[in-house]
Amino acid sequence: MIKPVFYQKSTFGNGGRTGLLNTRRGEITTPTFMQDGTRGVVKSLTAEQVKSTGVDIVLANTYHLHLQPGEKVIQKLGGLHEFGKWRGPILTDSGGFQVFSLSKLRKITEEGVTFKHPVTGEMRLITPESSMQIQIALGSDMIVAFDHLTGLDEKSIKDTQEAFDRTHRWLERCIAEFKKLTKDMKSSERPLLFGVVQGGLDLDLRKKSLELVQASDVGGIAIGGLSVGEPQAEMFKVLEALAPLYDPKRPHFLLGVGAPADLRFAYEHGIDMADCVLPTRNARHGSVWGANDQQINLTNAQYAEDPSPIMEGCDCYTCANGYSKGFLRHQFKVSEPLAGSLCSIHNLRYLQRICESYRVDKQG
């Protein structure tokens, strides 16, 4: 068994907790939100700008980086950290979510998933083994097992059960490959492997899946297949059902969740880490969070002459410097990319304050 990497400091809510997560690139305080940097960097922001929001970890997408420029190129350029100049920990996902949600002509077999390269058109195969190889080659500090995702278009119980069974067979193959690839590393050099809990919205399958993942030789527990279009109440039921069952010695990572209310519920039910593309994607389209999670669309005409910042009292770079809604609206209207950068900074800081509110209030 991998030595524990998580130290629980205090608890709150219905399984919520603050803690310290050890990574090979330093210690992280949880709960934490990891911004997605799909192409190896958080879109339109320098590493310093990301850091200024309080973000400690970023997530890079294995699928995108594998296809362009490819892990071999990134290796030649010194690995993911040297590539995008983010010096803190980086987590890579397995590529599974994108293979299932973005790629065309995909075919799932026991070996893996075959799909069409969206740029070159050639057929590609990602297997549990190759996902591990790619993530290790990228130089990721935390890597995720390759799983069979359901919930996007396969709704039947049979499909969920099949995907569930395959996910767990693939987990064993991921662990075997991970051990092979990291056998010459000292434990301090080894990335952290997360197993993925699946099971759709079936609470019994979810519990069984968590049990199987926790019985496996993985360093972290990831919850996949949520926030993929199901009603919020359904997602909350799954999180509630799992909350009492987590191994406290390992970090609990919820994949693909970034809406403030969802994050609060997750953190209050035992989740330590979450990631999403939402804050920066919304920001680039002019959508920012105001007081009480209010969604503000800055492109609306009502803000044309508004001299106030996005959110009074906000300590993000954008609000603290007094950039007005009127200015931001104008820059969006004339397609000036600075507006997206400034709003990304705000949205990231907004979520980090949610994380910090749990860390401060609960640590006493």
Add this chain to the structure above:
Amino acid sequence: MIKPVFYQKSTFGNGGRTGLLNTRRGEITTPTFMQDGTRGVVKSLTAEQVKSTGVDIVLANTYHLHLQPGEKVIQKLGGLHEFGKWRGPILTDSGGFQVFSLSKLRKITEEGVTFKHPVTGEMRLITPESSMQIQIALGSDMIVAFDHLTGLDEKSIKDTQEAFDRTHRWLERCIAEFKKLTKDMKSSERPLLFGVVQGGLDLDLRKKSLELVQASDVGGIAIGGLSVGEPQAEMFKVLEALAPLYDPKRPHFLLGVGAPADLRFAYEHGIDMADCVLPTRNARHGSVWGANDQQINLTNAQYAEDPSPIMEGCDCYTCANGYSKGFLRHQFKVSEPLAGSLCSIHNLRYLQRICESYRVDKQG
């Protein structure tokens, strides 16, 4: 006569000089390059990022800001400095260049220029008086007289002569309107008005124009209508002809020049200030300056696996942090705006070093 705002410190070359320019927002060392911030900000960069390159003044485009969002909106949002958070001096151009180069259905009369609004389609009129009003309303620290530009499509001597005559009639109207608008300001609060020297490539007309502008009650001398498509040698001839004739007590501003070799020639022939959109426009398309002004196109396949920075020894943020050509190429290929920001920073810094080389070497 307006009190002198320029103090000449040392001379070099064929009329080149270093000096101090007093603006109502502080003192600027010359020679200087002013980056164009067309929409009120330098594209894709925060004010801090611009400042980090050594840029002291930015230029905003009256034409663009007048049309969107309009000077009234910018006034309501606190003026140009409050709008884009650039706290240093801002120079606005007259709008003339854009009216002549960008707008459709334009009609030139003695009153001014009528043109079609590119977004709403309505007809608009800019006159020498309204150009002054708009620039003062924007809150600009240095404003430029509205002139009749030639050289874009009017090539005949007659047209040049006509434009020349009109430019000087319009200059008197600009000065009268400027005095009216600023009569209640203390001299320390008053923006600086530049008259514009025209005359195409006709050296006699150019000299005559400079004489007329310098005989006028303006604080600065601007050279317009160059770098509009003519051969470099022709531009150099004009700059050489004017070099011995400048009033040393006023700043000499060359409009629309930003290529390194052109800037060096200009600075060595009495130019104190220049502006251009080139550094950031090139950068957003992957074109950056390397050693000896070499133009590097980062989107070329040859840079795909190149771990070296744009330019060894460059002290810009991008090179000093070691962002590789391979990384930048990838980000351009996947349309990530961060690449344009990082390359803009490099190109701006490249030009600032040219300015600094004259200031340091010659002040000794």
